[in-house]
Amino acid sequence: MKKNTPGRALFEALRQLFKDPATSTYPFSKAKLQPKFRGRIDFESEKCIGCKMCVRVCPAKAIDIILSAEQPAAPAQVEGQTTPPAKKKFDCIMNLDRCIYCAQCVEVCPKKALISTDDFELAQLDRKALRRHYK
Amino acid sequence: MSKISIPLGPQHPGLKEPINFGLVLEGEQIDKATVNLGYNHRGIEKAAEERTYIQDIYLLERVCGICSHSHTTCYITCVEEIAKAEIPERAKAIRVLVAELERIHSHLLWLGIAAYEIGFDTLFMYVWRDREQVLDCLELVGGNRVHYAINTLGGVRRDITPEIKAELLKRVDILEARTKYYTTLATEETTVLARTQKVGVLPKDLAIKLGTNGPTGRASGLARDVRKDEPYLIYDKLDFKLITADTCDVFGRVVVRVLETVESCKIIRQVLNYLPEGPISIKVPWKVPEGEAVNRYEAPRGEDIHYVKGNGTDKPERVKVRAPTLANYHAVPHMLEGGWMADVPLVIAAIDPCMSCSDRALVTDRAAARSAVWSWEEMRRNGIEFYKRRGVDFSKVVLK
DSSP: OOOOBTTTTHHHHHHHHTSOOSSOOTTTSOOOOOTTOOOOEEEOTTTOOOOOHHHHHOTTOOEEEEEOSSOOOOOOOOTTSOOOOOOOOEEEEEETTTOOOOOHHHHHOTTOOEEEOSOOOOOOSSGGGGEEEEO | OOEEEEEEOSSOTTOSSOOEEEEEEETTEEEEEEEEOOSSOOOHHHHHHTSOHHHHHHHHHTTOSTTHHHHHHHHHHHHHHHTTOOOOHHHHHHHHHHHHHHHHHHHHHHHHHHHHHHTOHHHHHHHHHHHHHHHHHHHHHHSSSSOOOOEETTEESSOOOHHHHHHHHHHHHHHHHHHHHHHHHHHHBHHHHHHHTTSSOOOHHHHHHTTOOHHHHHTTTOOOOHHHHSOOTTGGGOOOOOOOOSSOSHHHHHHHHHHHHHHHHHHHHHHHHHOOOSOSBOOOOSSOOSEEEEEEEEETTEEEEEEEEEOSSSSEEEEEEEOHHHHHHTHHHHHHTTSBGGGHHHHHHHTOOOHHHHOOOOOOBTTTTBOOOOOHHHHHHHHHHHHHHTTOOOTTOOOO
């Protein structure tokens, strides 16, 4: 091995002069995301059964599942049959300032009511805007 | 000449994280050095006792950003040992794959920082540009760049598809070529040699006595690597070399790390070609039986040790983390003594310190000769009183 050669990086530095910059111009150009990226968690109320598994596993206590203010009407009574229980509707309160985006809730949800999205530009000037109420 | 004692840190431009070094200078030479820890204590071990085993994976991932996979793998292996769960071979292979990608990521990051401390910013910029390749690989496998969150109780969360495999192989080739270039650059460039040779010398006998591990120990000729000594996951099936250097100085630490990166590229290729078919995880009950386990793991910085004690519920009774940096700190004063003031940031950076990894609290009452475990409330009360004495009142902050 030849040792003590000054200017070993010179060739590389000269070659770099004729190359495009390694940095991207975000936010002017869009950031590239991989398909498995874990971003903001979205909620689909129709699928939720209110088992609260997501609330149990959340390491940051960021999720809360509550009963919706407006409940769907009970199914009509059919003569001679027992009334099936009304399907309850649930809301999800997601505290984005607490969420650590591990997507464990998405994995544990038995009905796939929680979805991991590509949304990552979530900074807000108002702290209250970080508390999302999905209906 | 009269001696001057100066503090280096906790806030200092030469340090990346808060730590304090007390230096006694004689002219420009260091006569004596001491190390003081404890500026970054976050109560993670206590918090781990309050959370379930699943939640602890994400908590312990945040012990340190760079070794996020090391800490979770070490912890989850302990839990699986207590639960007597045998994870699938494919899951083991994926864990090794992410571990080696993480090692490349950590070593390239370190090489950049070392180049920056030397004052060779060109090398720093080029290394960090090429480090993007391995960060992209990790994003491809795990989803995110730093907290991959690939581990779960009983296996891994994400599978490797043939497309990902092809992409990884392509990027590993680029990484290997670039790393080989940096190897020649770092071992032949005059600037690097002048700043690293005979700097921060730690002889082998002292390295053994002080219990150094990881690349710091291996650069002093200490042939120790948990992957070889006590193979875990699938390391016994892989063919790789244990890299050591006998120069015992910062130069040796550079050489060990760049050559280990090349070895890691080799391991990744072997794992991708080995990757057995089958499931990626098994179901493990959330309630883990009583028992305790200790596990060793070769993190990029050295030997990581986790201790977990289960009590039959879904929460652990005790989690103890011994991060690799803590073992290497004792060697820093010995490396510094007799050296020059201008080399201090480089010598400290050469052990690849991670302050957030190593700050753990131990409360002992010597006068009463008793040791008691603090509860979460007691710890919070103590924290509020500590800050009250410094003029900040946190007592009105409500915890959820």
